[in-house]
Amino acid sequence: MQISTRRLEKTAILDISGDIDLAHSPEVRRLVLFEFRQNRTPRVILNLHAVNYIDSSGVASLVEGLKAARDVGSRLILYGLSPIAHEVLQLSKLLKIFEIYDTEDMALEA
C-alpha cells in the first residue's frame, strides 16, 4: 500500500493505493488522525480510487478518522470507491455516515 498527500489551501488529499487491510490499516489510521489532531486540517479527502480491498480494520480506521474529524470540527470525505470498498461500507451500514463522492472535483466542491 502507498499513501501520498497533496495540499490545496485548507484541504489535504490523501491518495491511497493498494489494500487497506490488517497489515496496512494502522498507517492509514495514523496519517488520517495526524491530519486532524496535529495539523488541524479543516478538510481531509481520501482518494480511494486505487484501493483494491478494505477489511474491517480498514473500516475501523475510517470510522476513527471520522470521529476525530468531528471532534475538531473538521470534515472527512471519501471519493472514488471501488465496488469492493462500496460493498464493505454497505455491509457495515456506513454509506450514509460518510460523505462520499464519485470524483475529486465533486469532493472539492462539496
Add this chain to the structure above:
Amino acid sequence: MNRTGWLLRLELPSNPEILCVVRSAVMRLAEEMGFAAEQCRGLTRAVDEALANIIRHAYDGRPGQPIELLCRHLQDRTDKKQRAGLEILIVDHGAAADRTKLCGRSLDDVRPGGLGVHFIKDAVDVMQYTSRARTNQLRLVKYLPATKLETEIVKGE
C-alpha cells in the same frame, strides 16, 4: 455428508503481510468452483477476517505462529436434491475466542471494531467454532445454488 477432495491446504504464519496472498488464492478457488462474483468476494472477505481475528486475538499480534487453512469440496445429497459447496477449515493453536464476541455486534452503533464476525456471517451458510485442547477450529461452509439430481431430470422428460 460426503466429503471428497482437498482443493487447497495452506500452512501460514500469523503475519498480516501474508493475508493478501491468501485472499488471492481463495478468490481464485471460489471462482473456479463456480460461485458468483459477489459470493467470491464474500468468501474471500470471510477467510481474510477470520485469519485477521486469529492474528489479532488468538495470537495477540505475535507473528510466526501457525495457522492452517483447508478448503474442501463438499457434497450433500438430500431428498432429490444435491448441494455442492466449499468447506473451509481454519485451525490455530492460540487463545480460544471469546464466544460472546462470535455473535457480532449491532451495526446501529457507529464505532470502530467488531465488524469482522459480521462480514463472515454475511458471506457463509454455516459458521461453526470449536476449541479443544489448545486447538481452535473455525468451519465455514458456502453452498452453490442447489441442483436437481440427474436422475430426476431424466424422469421429468
